[in-house]
Amino acid sequence: MSRDDALSMLKLAKNVRDYFSGMRQRAHDLTQLTSPADEPGSNGYNKLLVNRGEPKGTFVLGEEQVNQEYTYAKELVHRLEEALGITEASDEQATTDVTNAGEQGGGFAG
16 A cells, blocks of 8 residues: 555544544433333333343444444554554655665765
8 A cells, every 4th residue: 555545544534533433422312312201102112222231222232333433443543643654764764774875885886
């Protein structure tokens, strides 16, 4: 992968991470819903949505999925930044090596 491709992927990964970051609060808010009335039908339906026990409610499962996606995107950003840092260090080292080799002289052209 070229450096430009990695930078483009990093930008996209950051956008995805930020998107899921914002979605995390909305997903959590859904798990805090309460029944509109204290009667068996409303309570039963609400439990299907927000139950943290077993079986987990639909909104709880959704919150877990959003958190997993956020964690994945966050790790991808970290690894891409780390890889680009290594690439930049390697480029700087190559430039130094070429400069030093040119100053030494005595090569085929010198």
